[in-house]
Amino acid sequence: MKLWIDGEAATVPGLxxxxxxxxxxxxxxxxxxxxxxxxxxxxxxxxxAHRELYGHGLDSDLVRSRWALAGRxxxxxxxxxxxxxxxxxxxxxxxxxxxxxxxxxxxxxxxSVTYVRALPHIKHVGTFPLIHYGLEAERAGFDDALFTxxxxxxxETTIANIGFVRGGRVVWPTAPALHGIAQQLLEAAxxxxxxxxxxxxxxxxxVADFDSAFMVNSIGVAGVAQIDSHRFPQPSATxxxxxxxxxxxxxxxx
Numbered sequence: 001m002k003l004w005i006d007g008e009a010a011t012v013p014g015l016x017x018x019x020x021x022x023x024x025x026x027x028x029x030x031x032x033x034x035x036x037x038x039x040x041x042x043x044x045x046x047x048x049a050h051r052e053l054y055g056h057g058l059d060s061d062l063v064r065s066r067w068a069l070a071g072r073x074x075x076x077x078x079x080x081x082x083x084x085x086x087x088x089x090x091x092x093x094x095x096x097x098x099x100x101x102x103x104x105x106x107x108x109x110x111x112s113v114t115y116v117r118a119l120p121h122i123k124h125v126g127t128f129p130l131i132h133y134g135l136e137a138e139r140a141g142f143d144d145a146l147f148t149x150x151x152x153x154x155x156e157t158t159i160a161n162i163g164f165v166r167g168g169r170v171v172w173p174t175a176p177a178l179h180g181i182a183q184q185l186l187e188a189a190x191x192x193x194x195x196x197x198x199x200x201x202x203x204x205x206x207v208a209d210f211d212s213a214f215m216v217n218s219i220g221v222a223g224v225a226q227i228d229s230h231r232f233p234q235p236s237a238t239x240x241x242x243x244x245x246x247x248x249x250x251x252x253x254x
Contacts, residue, residue, distance in 0.1 A: 002070070005018075005093070017092070024082055028217075029181070030077075031074070031100070035071075036067075037251055038185050045123065049124070066081075067081060070097050078097070081094070082095075107226075109227075110143065110144055110228075112145070115147045130159065144157045153173065153174075154173045156173075160219075161217065165213065165242075169196045170186075170190055170195050170196070170198070173199075180218075182216045186246060195238070212233070
């Protein structure tokens with residue numbers, strides 16, 4: 001793993017603040033050959049989150065230059081960029097690079113849990129519940145947790161958006177959740193790929209009414225094999241079509 005703070009190689013003293021401060025926000029992306037998908041979307045995300053959390057925006061050119069610096073060091077990687085402020089009011093960015101990650105080719109099994117993230121529209125660093133419920137799901141024999149509201153509406157998984165397919169149409173749940181970058185890009189691209197899109201409440205009790213489901217995040221698209229006791233038929237040609245549309249999304253040079 002490679003780490004930078006404010007464009008410089010991270011030091012042990014410099015890491016103390018982001019390690020101890022559980023307040024801030026981040027975005028995550030895959031870099032391939034020095035390029036990412038949805039660069040403008042990522043820049044808008046971190047600027048909007050910073051404005052909401054700290055009352056002012058970010059210098060997008062500076063942010064991009066630091067991501068580009070990391071990309072030159074490791075052109076194929078998984079990049080996580082976090083933002084926080086120190087007590088003196090200074091804004092800092094923390095960039096971490098890890099080896100690239102590919103989506104699972106094995107359809108995932110999800111265990112539902114009643115939970116909605118605080119400020120779900122922000123990709124913030126308060127991830128303890130996500131990790132906790134994800135580990136609980138794994139211990140129960142599943143791959144991840146699926147968050148649902150107290151009214152039984154499906155929201156998101158711990159690290160991904162979820163989409164459902166019925167009659168060749170993609171349905172995105174409307175319960176409170178992060179509007180992920182990969183979801184944003186797919187929403188724009190799916191209709192041109194022959195898959196109409198709609199947003200509607202999806203009740204956990206009604207998931208059996210759908211033909212299939214899939215998860216999507218910065219890593220990519222993975223099919224969903226099971227939610228609780230319900231198993232979706234496999235394979236799904238429609239999920240394969242979603243994966244194909246995602247594979248054609250353009251890459252933006254850092």
